[in-house]
Amino acid sequence: xxxxxxxxNSLVRGRxxxxxxxxxxxxxxxxxxxxxRIMTLYQQKWASKQETRAYHGEHIKxxxxxSLFEKKxxxxxxxxxxxxxxxxxxxxxxxxxxxxxxxxxxxIFRALFSSSVRQAKKFILNGHVKVNGVIIKHPNFxxxxxxxxxxxxxxxxxxxxxxxxxxxxxxxxxxxxxxNWQNYVNNVKNDPRKIWEKKLEKQKKxxxxxxxxxxxxxxxxxxxINNDDIERKKNMQDYKLKKLREIQNSIDRKSILNDIxxxxxxxxxxxxxxxxxxxxxxxxxxxxxxIPNSIKNLQTDSDLSKELLKIIPIYKDGKPxxxxxxxxxxxxxxxxxxxxxxxxxxxxxxxxxxxxxxxDELIKIWSENLKKHPTLPPFxxxxxxxxxxxxxPWQRGMFxxxxxxxSYFTPWKPRQxxxxxxxxxxHLEISFKTCHAVYLRDPVARPGESEVISxxxxxxxxxxxxxxxxxxx
Amino acid sequence: MLGxxxxxxxxxxxxxxxxxxxQVRYRRTLAYPFYSKAGNIxxxxxxxKQTVFKRLxxxxxxxxxxxxEYYLNKYAYVKxxxxxxxxxxRNERGNALLESLSEFDxxxxxxxxxxxxxxxxxxxxxxxxxxxxxxxxQISNETKARIVDDILLNKIPSQQVALKYGLKIQRxxxxxxxxxxxxxxxxxxxxxxxxxxxxxxxxxxxxLYNPEKHAENLTEIPIPKETLQSRFLTxxxxxxxxxxDAAKEFNLExxxxxxxxxxEGGEHSSHHSNAKANKDGSFISTMYKxxxxxxxxxxxxxxxxxYRYGKVFRDNRKDRKIAYDAAGNKYYPIE
Numbered sequence: 001x002x003x004x005x006x007x008x009n010s011l012v013r014g015r016x017x018x019x020x021x022x023x024x025x026x027x028x029x030x031x032x033x034x035x036x037r038i039m040t041l042y043q044q045k046w047a048s049k050q051e052t053r054a055y056h057g058e059h060i061k062x063x064x065x066x067s068l069f070e071k072k073x074x075x076x077x078x079x080x081x082x083x084x085x086x087x088x089x090x091x092x093x094x095x096x097x098x099x100x101x102x103x104x105x106x107x108i109f110r111a112l113f114s115s116s117v118r119q120a121k122k123f124i125l126n127g128h129v130k131v132n133g134v135i136i137k138h139p140n141f142x143x144x145x146x147x148x149x150x151x152x153x154x155x156x157x158x159x160x161x162x163x164x165x166x167x168x169x170x171x172x173x174x175x176x177x178x179x180n181w182q183n184y185v186n187n188v189k190n191d192p193r194k195i196w197e198k199k200l201e202k203q204k205k206x207x208x209x210x211x212x213x214x215x216x217x218x219x220x221x222x223x224x225i226n227n228d229d230i231e232r233k234k235n236m237q238d239y240k241l242k243k244l245r246e247i248q249n250s251i252d253r254k255s256i257l258n259d260i261x262x263x264x265x266x267x268x269x270x271x272x273x274x275x276x277x278x279x280x281x282x283x284x285x286x287x288x289x290x291i292p293n294s295i296k297n298l299q300t301d302s303d304l305s306k307e308l309l310k311i312i313p314i315y316k317d318g319k320p321x322x323x324x325x326x327x328x329x330x331x332x333x334x335x336x337x338x339x340x341x342x343x344x345x346x347x348x349x350x351x352x353x354x355x356x357x358x359x360d361e362l363i364k365i366w367s368e369n370l371k372k373h374p375t376l377p378p379f380x381x382x383x384x385x386x387x388x389x390x391x392x393p394w395q396r397g398m399f400x401x402x403x404x405x406x407s408y409f410t411p412w413k414p415r416q417x418x419x420x421x422x423x424x425x426x427h428l429e430i431s432f433k434t435c436h437a438v439y440l441r442d443p444v445a446r447p448g449e450s451e452v453i454s455x456x457x458x459x460x461x462x463x464x465x466x467x468x469x470x471x472x473x
Numbered sequence: 474m475l476g477x478x479x480x481x482x483x484x485x486x487x488x489x490x491x492x493x494x495x496q497v498r499y500r501r502t503l504a505y506p507f508y509s510k511a512g513n514i515x516x517x518x519x520x521x522k523q524t525v526f527k528r529l530x531x532x533x534x535x536x537x538x539x540x541x542e543y544y545l546n547k548y549a550y551v552k553x554x555x556x557x558x559x560x561x562x563r564n565e566r567g568n569a570l571l572e573s574l575s576e577f578d579x580x581x582x583x584x585x586x587x588x589x590x591x592x593x594x595x596x597x598x599x600x601x602x603x604x605x606x607x608x609x610x611q612i613s614n615e616t617k618a619r620i621v622d623d624i625l626l627n628k629i630p631s632q633q634v635a636l637k638y639g640l641k642i643q644r645x646x647x648x649x650x651x652x653x654x655x656x657x658x659x660x661x662x663x664x665x666x667x668x669x670x671x672x673x674x675x676x677x678x679x680x681l682y683n684p685e686k687h688a689e690n691l692t693e694i695p696i697p698k699e700t701l702q703s704r705f706l707t708x709x710x711x712x713x714x715x716x717x718d719a720a721k722e723f724n725l726e727x728x729x730x731x732x733x734x735x736x737e738g739g740e741h742s743s744h745h746s747n748a749k750a751n752k753d754g755s756f757i758s759t760m761y762k763x764x765x766x767x768x769x770x771x772x773x774x775x776x777x778x779x780y781r782y783g784k785v786f787r788d789n790r791k792d793r794k795i796a797y798d799a800a801g802n803k804y805y806p807i808e
Contacts, residue, residue: 011504011526011530012503012504014504015504025560026530026534028600029562029569030504030562032506033602063791064792075696076694076696077693077694078690078693079692080692091605094606112675134799134801137801138795138797140795141801146643148650148654153668153671156671157671160671173540176539209571209572210571212553213558214550214552214553214674214677399540408667411666412667414550416542416550417543417546419548419550419551419678420558420559420560420599422551422608422675422679423599423609424610424679425609431651432671432675433655433658433664433669433672434654434658434663434664435668437651438647438651440641440643440644444695446693448605449606449607450605450606453599453606454600454603455600455603456603457603458605
């Protein structure tokens with residue numbers, strides 16, 4: 001039978017447990033070494049036994065543990081030790097609880113497939129664990145070297161993921177997020193530049209604060225920053241394309257010819273360079289030379305447009321409307337103009353691709369694309385329906401309930417304080433991709449190191465070992 | 474002491490009597506943090522009634538944001554650059570926040586920095602009290618792929634691969650086994666979505682193994698039971714006496730032989746032959762015309778199987794020995 005779980009994570013008692021609980025974290029953090037100097041030998045042994053047993057096989061009753069206890073401790077000798085010289089001593093006493101590490105429930109906890117040994121035990125009893133492809137329902141199943149054990153990935157994700165919020169909690173958080181978002185959009189519309197600068201500053205600060213930490217990309221203290229880079233880039237591309245089309249549509253042969261005449265160069269190509277670039281300016285100049293002087297010297301715009309219509313007429317049903325110049329010179333102008341026209345459009349497109357957007361433009365695009373979120377329905381309606389619609393730049397679907405059928409926070413994110421408790425064991429080889437692990441061998445002690453994972457040092461383990469070998473008791 | 478005692482009156486009387494050990498039958502020590510000073514009681518969380526311990530814990534964890542995350546605690550989030558994030562209470566003394574909450578909090582920062590030890594030295598040590606416990610290093614995906622290629626494509630025996638990468642043979646065999654499972658899962662499209670996110674997160678939070686820097690010791694053999702005790706032998710002063718003589722004296726095989734034997738195991742080793750040898754001596758009898766079943770015969774010793782007549786049969790004993798059969802069912806072996 002399992003030991004009763006009563007007040008396991010008491011802060012007053014302050015024992016360290018095999019668990020990833022946050023209370024356990026604080027108990028681990030504040031732990032000090034027992035002061036053996038003021039204790040009798042038996043007190044020392046008793047205190048050590050209390051401390052170590054609270055971590056090693058906490059859920060196993062004392063009598064059962066004493067039947068599992070092995071007096072003989074396992075260590076390895078290194079044959080090249082004599083070549084190295086000055087080899088540290090082997091901490092054999094840290095193997096006191098090594099016999100527990102063979103157990104299936106402990107191996108699952110060590111392989112980081114569960115958040116506590118008690119949870120690992122539950123996984124086994126509920127049939128989520130297989131050893132060599134066979135479902136094993138006994139937490140004290142002893143593994144042999146070479147055994148492959150696996151846990152259902154859904155259970156592992158649940159164990160190491162954040163807690164799934166219920167509908168009410170999700171709703172509360174989303175409501176707050178949406179209110180903040182609306183305020184933010186309002187502020188942006190009022191003064192985009194100021195908020196933009198504030199945003200950049202904040203992003204910089206957060207980046208330095210959370211350097212190399214896996215903070216969810218949606219994280220920030222009031223969630224006002226649009227981090228969805230892909231979306232933003234897409235928006236900018238759309239805007240660029242739109243603007244490009246506008247410009248391209250406004251250009252035809254007539255407008256180019258008009259531009260050429262208006263430029264009125266003093267017999268040199270350079271004046272065309274600002275508009276047409278190096279390559280096309282010669283072509284533009286050639287066209288300019290072909291144009292008869294009578295047209296060049298026209299003063300008013302209306303006269304000029306009339307003349308231009310005669311060179312480049314509007315076609316209807318394949319036939320030009322009105323009077324046209326049909327001489328060879330005009331034909332030459334027309335053919336050269338159409339060449340220039342297509343090349344000029346190509347040039348504009350290239351320019352757009354290469355030219356980055358100016359900051360003003362960026363801010364404009366960004367502020368124009370921010371849209372308010374529709375307000376959430378009242379909670380009693382949501383409760384009846386079971387879900388509600390949320391689409392924020394950093395979040396699709398309800399908070400933590402993107403897939404409400406899963407038993408963990410979706411999309412998955414690691415539970416808090418996971419790095420403190422994640423210790424890779426040396427006696428297991430783990431594949432997190434498939435939630436499988438191989439039991440390599442029983443953990444051993446070698447010079448300067450012990451493979452049994454324990455928060456207590458040799459002093460405590462030594463006294464604990466003394467307690468269990470029962471010499472002189 | 475683990476903390477301060479709550480029975481001050483009795484402790485006082487012991488002190489006045491000049492005794493080190495207070496003479497009380499049951500002394501309950503409260504687990505105060507080692508860094509907290511007497512009388513230092515942090516304020517309670519807004520609008521709540523909290524015990525002193527809960528307040529100290531909240532002070533350590535820091536504030537929560539509206540999503541319920543301890544967003545300022547430096548241990549709350551996992552790392553993404555293959556480094557660990559283990560606690561270091563001896564230097565911080567309770568101040569585990571990424572940035573101080575107010576300008577009044579920064580007072581103790583200066584005096585602690587004077588004896589700040591270099592965390593990078595024991596970055597692999599997860600528990601501050603136990604310097605003998607270190608986390609394992611993770612083998613990178615590229616190294617794993619190379620090991621698999623070496624063994625399966627280039628057909629290099631596992632002993633040579635073990636030497637090349639500084640990894641024990643069991644670990645190399647395990648990598649191969651897991652690789653097979655991973656490939657099968659990938660083909661079936663099972664590694665996706667949240668599981669992929671999970672495995673990437675965990676891959677990024679553990680330090681990576683570098684064969685040149687962290688090679689395992691490949692000359693390890695289990696310490697024989699006999700050598701744990703001393704044995705005395707009288708020999709002449711001129712008589713040479715080395716490790717091989719000692720092994721003979723203990724009735725043990727020389728360590729080099731043990732090491733060689735240990736490295737022979739494994740499916741991909743050079744010693745492995747494809748002909749499957751029946752170590753236990755079992756065989757399947759030939760079937761003749763009209764036989765319905767093929768019989769398998771396994772030699773066993775009387776006493777090792779079944780109930781031996783006259784043996785004490787205490788099936789109501791507490792904490793009996795437990796064994797499991799191949800199907801994972803539990804049974805009580807007859808002792």
